[in-house]
Amino acid sequence: xxxxxxxxxxxxxxxxxxxxxxxxxxxxxxxxxxxxxxxxxxxxxxxxxxxxxxxxxxxxxxxxxxxxxxxxxxxxxxxxxxxxxxxxxxxxxxxxxxxxxxxxxxxxxxxxxxxxxxxxxxxxxxxxxxxxxxxxxxxxxxxxxxxxx
Numbered sequence: 420x421x422x423x424x425x426x427x428x429x430x431x432x433x434x435x436x437x438x439x440x441x442x443x444x445x446x447x448x449x450x451x452x453x454x455x456x457x458x459x460x461x462x463x464x465x466x467x468x469x470x471x472x473x474x475x476x477x478x479x480x481x482x483x484x485x486x487x488x489x490x491x492x493x494x495x496x497x498x499x500x501x502x503x504x505x506x507x508x509x510x511x512x513x514x515x516x517x518x519x520x521x522x523x524x525x526x527x528x529x530x531x532x533x534x535x536x537x538x539x540x541x542x543x544x545x546x547x548x549x550x551x552x553x554x555x556x557x558x559x560x561x562x563x564x565x566x567x568x
Contacts, residue, residue, distance in 0.1 A: 427496045431456065445486050455490060462494030462550060466525055469548045470498075475522040481505040481514065481539070482529030487553055491527030500525075507531060511538035519543065529553055 434442070434452035442452040466478060478495040482488030483506050495502035503521045505514045518526070518539065524546065528536055530553035540547070 425496070427493055430493065443486060443489060445484060445489075448486070450486050455486070455493070458486065458490035458552065459493035459497060462490055462527060462552065463497040465548075465550055466494060466498045466500065469525070474524040477501045477503055477521055477523045478525040478527065479503040479505050479518055479521060479523040480527045481507065481532045481536070482527065483507050483531065485529040485531060487527060487529035490552070491529075491550075494527070505532075505539075507535055511535045515539045515541070515543070519545075524548060526550065527552070 430442075430452075433440070434456040438453035438456075439451050441449045442455045443450045476499065478491070478498070478500045480488050480491035480495065480502050482491065492502055492504075503517060503523055505517060505526075507514075514535065515538070525548040527550045530551075533551060533553075536549075
């Protein structure tokens with residue numbers, strides 16, 4: 420038996436049937452299906468709004484086992500985009516290389532990866548839509564300004 424459904428259909432089916440049940444537990448924080456679904460929809464809507472039709476159908480997710488990383492992956496799948504996982508545990512130079520080679524024009528960054536963002540972006544010449552949905556602590560405001568500027 421083959422299943423020709425979309426990879427994210429199981430998640431969204433569960434989010435409709437069990438909206439208040441836990442979907443994830445990350446860093447001792449439990450996130451419901453409805454909350455994760457809403458985060459994914461918001462990111463997907465932003466991908467849609469700023470989509471450049473002449474770009475590769477890819478989004479990068481710069482995060483590691485975070486709520487934002489999971490929501491970013493779901494958002495990419497919702498928009499029928501492939502996603503490139505970028506891990507903050509790798510050296511910033513490697514992350515930058517992967518981002519450049521992939522041709523991604525959209526990047527979702529979680530709060531824990533934001534500290535490396537300036538080094539990853541340094542010297543990139545292509546336009547890049549950067550989504551940082553997590554609140555930026557005050558010491559990271561300069562990175563947020565650089566990323567959005």
